[in-house]
Amino acid sequence: MSTAMNFGTKSFKPRPPDKGAFPLDHFGECSAFKESFMQCLRDSGYESSACRQRAMAYLEQLMANEPLEKLGFKDLIDEKSEAKPEKL
């Protein structure tokens, strides 16, 4: 994090995430899905596009443990299957 006082330059303004915060996987229930995704990344030379299926599997598992989050999740599924982000 930059703490220098740079007068005359714009400061970086963090923005909150569009759909809020993830529930954290405190009990490691999703670790296997994460490992599967990370293995895919390693195998593909860290090409994000190659591993979208496994990314979705992880997100599905993460959200399955938090019923309330499902309100926002359907949009994520639609986004992922269209391979395009929602235009704001």
Next chain:
Amino acid sequence: VVPGETALAFYKAKNPTDKPIIGISTYNVIPFEAGQYFNKIQCFCFEEQRLNPQEEVDMPVFFYIDPEFAEDPKMAKVDLITLSYTFFEAKEGHKLALPGYQ
């Protein structure tokens, strides 16, 4: 990562102490000019997160790079964007300058 395509990334946080810690994180994007193109759909930041003693947890970030990034001539030489997070311990009465997000 392809501009416009959603991507998932992981960080890991560990509480090495023997007390629970409640933390809040904020992020930074380098190079600075790329930050405007960085969009988070969902992450763990800006909300208090509790880590128990010795707990280690995966912290996902789901994001995309705005497709306009590919059109910006100033970004032509940028092929590496670094996203970093800093965790602060949440203290009573200590308010971080967080964006309006509740």
